[in-house]
Amino acid sequence: MDEEKYKARAERMITRWAGQRITVNRETTDEGDVMRHAPPALGEFSEQGGLYIEPAKALPILAECEVLVVGGGPSGLAAALAARRAGADTILLERFGCFGGVITTVGMETLAWYRYEGTVESEGIGVEMERRAAQMGGAIKWPYNDSQCLDADFFKVVADHLVREAGIRPILHCLAVDVIFDGDSQRLKGIVTESKSGRQVILANRIIDCTGDADIAHLAGASYRKTPKDKMLGVTTVFNASGVDKARFLQYTEEQPATYADWSRTWDQETTGKEDVLRSPYLDKEFDEARRLGVIPQNTTNLGGSWSALTEAGEATNLNLAHQNGIDCTDVMDLTKAEMQGRQEALYALMALKKVVPGFENAKLRNFGMTLGTRDSRKIIGRYNLTGDDVRNQAKFEDSVGIFPEFIDGYNVLILPSTGRYFEVPYGCMVPLEVDNLLVAGRCVAGDMVSHAAMRNMMACTVTGQGAGVAAAVSLQQQTTTANVDIALVQAELARQGVRLH
Ligand SMILES: Cc1cc2nc3c(=O)[nH]c(=O)nc-3n(C[C@H](O)[C@H](O)[C@H](O)COP(=O)(O)OP(=O)(O)OC[C@H]3O[C@@H](n4cnc5c(N)ncnc54)[C@H](O)[C@@H]3O)c2cc1C
16 A cells, blocks of 8 residues: 555544544546545544534535525415515425425414404415315315314425425425625525535525524524523424224214313413313313323323314324423424424323223324424514514504414413404514524514414414515515515515405
8 A cells, every 4th residue: 555545544544533524525427436536624623622613615506596485384385485476586495305394294284273253364375375275185174163174294285386386496305504694794695505415505685584493593693582491382292193983083072072271271371261162172181081090101291182183084183182391492402302202102192092082992103293393492583572462452563564363372371363353463573683684484583472372373474474575575676685675565565465464
């Protein structure tokens, strides 16, 4: 072996012992062989320990566009559709292999279950998505009102159709991991991604953060708040069962009717009173009975919640029954713990149902949601921070981008909008303070805990998504930034798209 080769091998051995990861540059030959062609740059560990300093690296540009929407959930779909319909060349980027967010990846089908008689509904892309799913045969009526349970798997196809028809440029299996500023300004001009293709760059004139966790705002250094861990809304492992005798189960729910008063049986819940008499697809005391019978461990205290669609094929989907508290979903070790524990808890829930709930005797696990369901994480500090008072007192805003009914579900408050009351959603709650050409839509918009219990709902996420998509496109047409966009022009385009603003 010549001296050069020997030295290179010795260097590789030393860096491997030091725990350093070496990036290798490669070249593809005409025959398709991938050949190493240059030695990699080496990083180093910080003197204090605990940090590895990555070497600088040149990244290929994957794509360029006018509006980049990061995250393909209810808010991201609405944002991309709205931006495209307003004329912008739009990319919708998603870390998983499908669009739909919590609908398709967690298995939550109930986009508008709050829609009891008397509700004044938001109008726009959210309702359009619900109708479209029903038209395509991918929805079943929710048990106790006229809203639809979206078939979670089928919604992947509904979303594909919406994206394709609109001419949105889709990118799946791609995680946003960093941001790029325009020189030393406060304006964003791109992101860094990671995927099977490696680390790449997407350049965009406007970016809309629809990651649910405000990942982009966080990476850009914008201010945000997180609910203290002990008060955070719980995470849930949603699962689906097959082998359910639908008729027997429905008979049981008629004999043992649950209402929203039952929700508060085990905790102190505030309602306005009208909720307490409304029927609810709720199971909870059944788990007490299973514990009493010794079917499941005594420490399984966080079981209970809603069932949703029942199919003629004997499936019970969207079983929202196995929860955990004290989990921070921006912490990878918390996520790991909760995914594994959640699967165990969901199996306990199914064991209990099989033993004590008529119709479930022969049920079996069909599948878990693709991922754990997060309700609560980062919320930006915005130009305007929505409050519980705004939601409860029919707030009006000059910069309204849509309305949402007075529906609050979280932090021990349950208010259903059967009174016809609603509030306006301000543009300001999507505008981060320190970073420009970035808008934040969906569950991570600015606001306090009670307003989050309203704004986190999927239909509300589509309201902010559509507002952000239109604002991004209009700011481009006006050649201004998202912080300075003329709200009257944004509202005019939203009205043209069928959104109710006041
Ligand atoms: C168990 C559970 C039950 C719920 N029940 C209901 C209900 O009955 N009705 C209701 O209206 N709401 C319900 N919610 C709330 C609602 O589903 C969510 O708040 C809502 O989906 C949030 O929408 P979003 O678009 O902001 O985010 P998400 O739906 O979370 O979508 C975010 C998307 O961004 C992607 N993403 C995240 N980070 C990155 C990144 N860095 N790069 C690329 N992609 C990324 C994610 O994969 C995801 O697809 C429930 C939530 C949970 C967890």
